[in-house]
Structures are given as structure tokens and as C-alpha cells.
Amino acid sequence: MQADQLSREFHFTEDDFLIIKDLIYKRAGINLAISKRDMVYSRLSRRLRANKLRTFQQYLALLNDPKGDEQQEFVNSLTTNLTSFFREAHHFDILKEFLQDRKTPVKIWCCAASTGEEPYSIAMACAEHYQSFRPPVEIWASDLDTKVLAKAEKGIYSFDRVERLSDQRLKAFFFRGKGDNLGLVKVKSELQDMIRFFQLNLLDKRWPFNEQFDVIFCRNVMIYFDKPTQRNVLTNFLPHIKDDGLLFAGHSESFPQASDLFTLRRHTVYTKAR
Ligand SMILES: C[S@@+](CC[C@H](N)C(=O)[O-])C[C@H]1O[C@@H](n2cnc3c(N)ncnc32)[C@H](O)[C@@H]1O
Incomplete structure (x- = not known):
């Protein structure tokens, strides 16, 4: 067993990674490099916990269930959603x-x-x-x-997402939260x-x-x-x-x-x- 496996909550093999790589490529076109292995482990471990599963094999079996909802959760877990207001201005x-x-x-x-x-x-x-x-x-x-x-x-959004916008834009297009919503827009x-x-x-x-x-x-x-x-x-x-x-x-x-x-x-x- 590799050293990184010892400290891991779930056993995660190269074959598991390759099956997942193939599934997300077919489903979303996302082309995962081997360097994304740890990211895949960490994001999908949350799905194992949410489904109260103990192994990646069980999780992969769940993904094969055509009636289940897990396929969308699987895709949601593996997309990268980094974005910002007026990105590439x-x-x-x-x-x-x-x-x-x-x-x-x-x-x-x-x-x-x-x-x-x-x-x-x-x-x-x-x-x-x-x-x-x-x-x-x-x-x-x-x-x-x-x-x-x-x-x-x-x-x-949380305020830090918009703090780079001009005061004029903030005023024109956003409401600022008060009370329980303080820090939100x-x-x-x-x-x-x-x-x-x-x-x-x-x-x-x-x-x-x-x-x-x-x-x-x-x-x-x-x-x-x-x-x-x-x-x-x-x-x-x-x-x-x-x-x-x-x-x-x-x-x-x-x-x-x-x-x-x-x-x-x-x-x-x-x-x-x-
Ligand atoms: C990094 S974000 C980019 C967001 C925004 N376009 C930007 O430039 O800030 C990539 C987005 O592409 C979406 N995505 C990935 N694969 C997709 C697919 N096959 N069809 C549609 N959207 C996809 C992801 O869910 C994610 O929200």
C-alpha cells in the first residue's frame, strides 16, 4: 500500500481514478490529468460520506444505477467553477x-x-x-x-465577491444585506x-x-x-x-x-x- 493510502479515509486506487476519468470525460468532456488524482479523491470522498458508503467500488456501483440521482452530483463535484465579476474586463x-x-x-x-x-x-x-x-x-x-x-x-454573493466593483456599480446593481444578511449582497x-x-x-x-x-x-x-x-x-x-x-x-x-x-x-x- 502506498504511503498516501495509509492516511486516507477511503482506499482509492489508480484503477478507480481511471474509471472516474473515463466517466467524467464521457459525461462532461472534462479531460482529467493524472495530477488531478488528489482533487478527485477529495471531492468524491464527500459524496461517499453523503451516501454513507465505505468504498470507491460501492460509489462506482451507485453511479451505474440509472435510476439514481448520483450522476448529476458526480458531475457537479468534478466541475471547476472559478469565476468573478467582470473577469477579463x-x-x-x-x-x-x-x-x-x-x-x-x-x-x-x-x-x-x-x-x-x-x-x-x-x-x-x-x-x-x-x-x-x-x-x-x-x-x-x-x-x-x-x-x-x-x-x-x-x-x-458574499461582499468580498463584489468589493472590486466601483461604488457606482455597487449602488446601481446590488442591495447590501443588513442584520442577518450583513456581509452579503x-x-x-x-x-x-x-x-x-x-x-x-x-x-x-x-x-x-x-x-x-x-x-x-x-x-x-x-x-x-x-x-x-x-x-x-x-x-x-x-x-x-x-x-x-x-x-x-x-x-x-x-x-x-x-x-x-x-x-x-x-x-x-x-x-x-x-
Ligand atoms: C471555470 S468555470 C468558468 C466560468 C465563467 N465562464 C468564467 O469564465 O468566469 C467553468 C464552467 O464550465 C462548466 N462546464 C464544465 N463542463 C461543461 C459542459 N460539458 N457543458 C457546460 N458547462 C460545462 C462548469 O460547470 C463551470 O461552471
């Missing part, structure tokens, strides 16, 4: 520029919305651009992870009304809509996918983005292998290839 300036003279209503899809900071930032940028709490914009916000979507819909309902949240797996062959969007935000999720999966997702975007629409990617994401599908226009901003 230059994208929001480019968005505002793009909105100039744009035919309305403008449709924007944020397809890895996590806990909501990104779609709310889009909503704030649109409200600022149109100087209105009812801008002619529809924002669709999806994610695979049901837990983060529930948090996003609530729109409640809630986004104003007008902002929430601009966004439609729903669950969607980017890996699904067909998505449940025929919309064509002016803008797709797909940031910091492709980084978890391998190149063939990235290409499949980009191919699936094509019918859902207007010819002159914009695709925003994350700061460390680039798609040179898919230059026949999308052309880089500015730093991490793409349009459909002609």
Missing part, C-alpha cells in the same frame, strides 16, 4: 463597442455561466450601454452544473429579469433551441476539453451564432486547429470564418 468594453448600432433585440448566450458572475456582468454592461434597466437584450445563461446554476439564479431583480438560466451540456449533440445569437460567451470552459471535443463544440456553435456575431473565449484559450470554423479578430475574440 476588456471583453466587456468590446461588448459595449459591439452594441453600438447593433440591431435589437441583441441575443447573448453565456454557455458556462457558473455561479452567475459572468452573466450578471454582461447584464450590467448592457444596462450601462443602453442606460436602462430594461435594455433591448436577451441574455441566456447555461451551465452543466445544477448546483452553480441554483446559486446563479439566487444572485446572492443581492443583485437587483431588474438585472435578474434580463437573464434566463437553464441547464445545458455543451457536449450534447443537439441543443434544445434554434436561436441564433449575436454574441456567445464561452470562457474558461474549453480549457477542460481536449482538442477534438473543443472542435465539436465550436462546430455546434456555428448554426447558433450570426455571421457577424462575436465569440468570446477565455484568456488562455485559443483555437488555431479550428481556424476553418472561427477567425481570431482580437485577443480571444472570434467571428465565424467565411
Whole structure:
């Protein structure tokens, strides 16, 4: 037995890791490197405890039960949801520029919305651009992870999540909690009304809509996918983005292998290839 196994609550073998790696790849496209083994152990140990199980074998058997709810919990446990308000701030300036003279209503899809900071930032940028709490914009916000979507819909955050925002934005778009809610903020309902949240797996062959969007935000999720999966997702975007629409990617994401599908226009901003 390896030294790290001795101090562990549950026995966790390389085979267990490889089965889990395969399952999450098939279910979510997430490509786990071997270096993520400890992270997988620690996140899934919580699921073993929650289900009162004693071994990873029992847990893997539970995942095979087609009637059980554990598959979604499994996916929720293995997604990485790091995000922040106005992350990669230059994208929001480019968005505002793009909105100039744009035919309305403008449709924007944020397809890895996590806990909501990104779609709310889009909503704030649109409200600022149109100087209105009812801008002619529809924002669709999806994610695979049901837990983060529930948090996003609530729109409640701890104050440290928003402390970098300007006083003007804080005042315009958030309520500050008092009493029991001290230390929390809630986004104003007008902002929430601009966004439609729903669950969607980017890996699904067909998505449940025929919309064509002016803008797709797909940031910091492709980084978890391998190149063939990235290409499949980009191919699936094509019918859902207007010819002159914009695709925003994350700061460390680039798609040179898919230059026949999308052309880089500015730093991490793409349009459909002609
Ligand atoms: C690191 S967060 C990025 C959040 C946000 N886009 C940003 O840039 O701040 C990645 C998000 O992608 C979601 N995700 C992972 N695999 C997915 C898939 N197959 N389909 C849809 N969303 C997925 C995760 O649940 C997570 O919330």
C-alpha cells in the first residue's frame, strides 16, 4: 500500500481514478490529468460520506444505477467553477463597442455561466450601454452544473465577491444585506429579469433551441476539453451564432486547429470564418 493510502479515509486506487476519468470525460468532456488524482479523491470522498458508503467500488456501483440521482452530483463535484465579476474586463468594453448600432433585440448566450458572475456582468454592461434597466437584450445563461446554476439564479454573493466593483456599480446593481444578511449582497431583480438560466451540456449533440445569437460567451470552459471535443463544440456553435456575431473565449484559450470554423479578430475574440 502506498504511503498516501495509509492516511486516507477511503482506499482509492489508480484503477478507480481511471474509471472516474473515463466517466467524467464521457459525461462532461472534462479531460482529467493524472495530477488531478488528489482533487478527485477529495471531492468524491464527500459524496461517499453523503451516501454513507465505505468504498470507491460501492460509489462506482451507485453511479451505474440509472435510476439514481448520483450522476448529476458526480458531475457537479468534478466541475471547476472559478469565476468573478467582470473577469477579463476588456471583453466587456468590446461588448459595449459591439452594441453600438447593433440591431435589437441583441441575443447573448453565456454557455458556462457558473455561479452567475459572468452573466450578471454582461447584464450590467448592457444596462450601462443602453442606460436602462430594461435594455433591448436577451441574455441566456447555461451551465452543466445544477448546483452553480441554483446559486446563479439566487444572485446572492458574499461582499468580498463584489468589493472590486466601483461604488457606482455597487449602488446601481446590488442591495447590501443588513442584520442577518450583513456581509452579503443581492443583485437587483431588474438585472435578474434580463437573464434566463437553464441547464445545458455543451457536449450534447443537439441543443434544445434554434436561436441564433449575436454574441456567445464561452470562457474558461474549453480549457477542460481536449482538442477534438473543443472542435465539436465550436462546430455546434456555428448554426447558433450570426455571421457577424462575436465569440468570446477565455484568456488562455485559443483555437488555431479550428481556424476553418472561427477567425481570431482580437485577443480571444472570434467571428465565424467565411
Ligand atoms: C471555470 S468555470 C468558468 C466560468 C465563467 N465562464 C468564467 O469564465 O468566469 C467553468 C464552467 O464550465 C462548466 N462546464 C464544465 N463542463 C461543461 C459542459 N460539458 N457543458 C457546460 N458547462 C460545462 C462548469 O460547470 C463551470 O461552471
